Amino acid sequence: MLKELVVNAAEHETRVALLENGTIAELFIEQDDESNITGNIYKGKIQRVLPGMQAAFVDIGLAQAAFLYVDDIYDETSQELARRFEQESDADPNDPDLKPVDDTPIPMEWKPSFTTEASIEDLVTEGQEILVQISKSPIGTKGPRVTAHISLPGRFMVLMPTVDHVGISKRITADSERTRLKELLTSVRQDNFGYIFRTAAQGIDEQRLKKEIAFLTKTWESIQKKNKTSAAPTLLYRDLTVTFRAVRDLLTDEADKLVIDSKIGYESVLSFLDKLMPDIHVSVELYQGKEPIFDAYNIEGDITRALKKKVWLKSGGYIIIDPTEALVAIDVNTGRYVGKHNFDETILKTNLEAVKEIAYQIRLRNIGGIIIIDFIDMKRTQHKEKVMNLLIETLKRDKAQTNVLPLSELGLVQMTRKRVRKNLTRTLCEPCFYCGGDGMLLSKRSICYKIHRDLMSEANDIMGNMFTVKVHPEIAQLLHGEQEHLIISLEREIRRPITIYPDPQYHIEEYHIFETLAK
Structure with missing residues (x-):
């Protein structure tokens, strides 16, 4: 199967499409906002402890406080977390929704993935500073979810400094290769950090493994050093941009070719490959066509659909x-x-x-x-x-x-x-400014009937001798036409004239009733 990465890089937005045989399979979008923060590491401050939920809210400097569950800070759960992660391929080890080994139902987000006897109030207190990583970006009204179990993904491995465990991607199926990787890591490992071999590690030699460990360890030491000298809340580590994540995680493993429409982005990708992945040989092309790159690859229409x-x-x-x-x-x-x-x-x-x-x-x-x-x-x-x-x-x-x-x-x-x-x-997308996200509006006839009911109700309480009703022009047209009998019968019943006044600024469901005194 031919797989390609197509990158549309603009100043305000970057879009990466994974194509399989010319058809878009996945789309990654990074816009100029704070919504794509998964993987970022922050020095936060406990804002509020919630014993009833066994969780805490953490101030990490964003508009919404982050949610920290008790199992994401309790050290004794680290081994269990790693055991579950070993069953996954290249997943996020901090994700609480990983499928357990025993195939029990997956717990949904904002709920514990497994239980401990620890109590949240015994582990953290309000005002306490804590190092956390975003495991889930904010979605809708929910703020981000964070974990104190840090993970730093590289090309071949994922470093987990809070876990003393070695795991291997399930996509590496050969027992001989799995044994070789574990023995190789044992021979070069000089710390008690946890490591997960990613799929790309298949066939890795000792020299490349040492470089990978050294790079990840240096990154972790840099984060720790910044953590000691920075005041909370602050960002300590920003994950790669969507383009570089795609290169690191998808290129060679999921795709054989990358096409990008930005010369600066093209040069950055080549530099990234030269520094971090010098041993791989993949096709990286600069798109120079006159037609927008997503149109040229027939991607724009698929996104719309x-x-x-x-x-x-x-x-x-x-x-x-x-x-x-x-x-x-x-x-x-x-x-x-x-x-x-x-x-x-x-x-x-x-x-x-x-x-x-x-x-x-x-x-x-x-x-x-x-x-x-x-x-x-x-x-x-x-x-x-x-x-x-x-x-x-x-x-x-x-x-x-x-x-x-x-x-x-x-x-x-x-x-x-x-x-x-x-x-x-x-x-x-965002909720419709007209229907407020409901997806439905009252029918025009129902609006007319509602106006009729409100006029009947207010006629008994208002002392004015005539009414003016401001409505959307389409409702006014209906009340002067097909539904005119509603107004005529109502005028006869309340013995007061009613004037319908159209206002193009009104929402179609909006109307106002005014009492006036006839001169």
């Missing part, structure tokens, strides 16, 4: 992706597809086609947390098994950790996907 609620399937069916505060609901419908043979086969084909699109959209949109999929009801057990097997197999392409529960009697699939950063919709 990924922001829509309705996604059409090739057969004529469609899926609806509807995010809520607590979860994301995905509904499958046959739409225009009527099938060629029988009803059961039509449903099966639609569900199978929907599975591939759902897995693709989840990854592209970076949908995380709880996901509920409502497939079209299937009667045959073999059809249900076929759909579930395809869903599980298709989700394996996703680097993010997922956990899928069996199909319920109602035809629903419950699943979770690890959430670290904001999804595509939250990154690029």
Whole structure:
């Protein structure tokens, strides 16, 4: 499979698209704000301790306080944290949503990943300074989540200075290579830090391993030195930009080529590769076409479609992706597809086609947390098994950790996907200024009826001898036309004239009733 990284670098925003056979599979966006801070390390100050939640809020200098759970500061849990992380590939070792070894359900964010007997008030006090790392960027109304278990990712390894443990990516499957890596680390290791070998470490020699350890150790020592001389709250370490993270984490392992449209960015990538990854040989190209790079690679249209609620399937069916505060609901419908043979086969084909699109959209949109999929009801057990097997197999392409529960009697699939950063919709969109994010408005007829009810109610309390109602022009047109009988009958009943006044500045649901005295 041909994989490419396409980078659109602008002064205010950088976008990195991972293409698989020419189709966008993942999108990473970094804008000129403080929303993409995962991996940053701060010297914070305990702002408030919450015994009832076994957590604390930490002031790290951002608009929102960070959330620190008790298990993220209790030293005795470090070994358990590392044990779970060893089951992952190149995941974040600080993420509380890692899949446990025993395959128990994944706990959702803001909840403990495992329990301890420690109490939060025994571990931290208000005003205490603490070194923390962002494990989850702020999402919506939730502030960032932080952990005191620091992790510093390199090209080949992840350094975990609070954990005395060695782990190896599950993508390195050969027992001989796993044994070799552990023995090699044992021979060169001079500290009791924890290390996780990443997938790229396969085949690494002793010299490169020593350089990697020295680089990560020096970075950690620099952070500690700055921590001793800085006052809280302050930023001690900033993770790489989205372009360099893509180079470090995806290039060679996930992609074979990088194309970037910025000359400065192009030179920076070459310099980064020369300093930190001199031994690899990949294609890095400077895009010089007249057409914008994302248009040239047909990416812009895919991004636009990924922001829509309705996604059409090739057969004529469609899926609806509807995010809520607590979860994301995905509904499958046959739409225009009527099938060629029988009803059961039509449903099966639609569900199978929907599975591939759902897995693709989840990854592209970076949908995380709880996901509920409502497939079209299937009667045959073999059809249900076929759909579930395809869903599980298709989700394996996703680097993010997922956990899928069996199909319920109602035809629903419950699943979770690890959430670290904001999804595509939250990154690029904001609530509609007109509907306030509700997604719905009162119908014009309902607004007219509501005005009628309010006029009836106020007619008994207001002493004026006439009313003026200011409304949106479309409502005024309706009250002077199709719904004019409402005003005529009301004038007759309250025995006072009513004047409808259009105001183009009004929201369509907005109106005001004024009493006036006739001269």
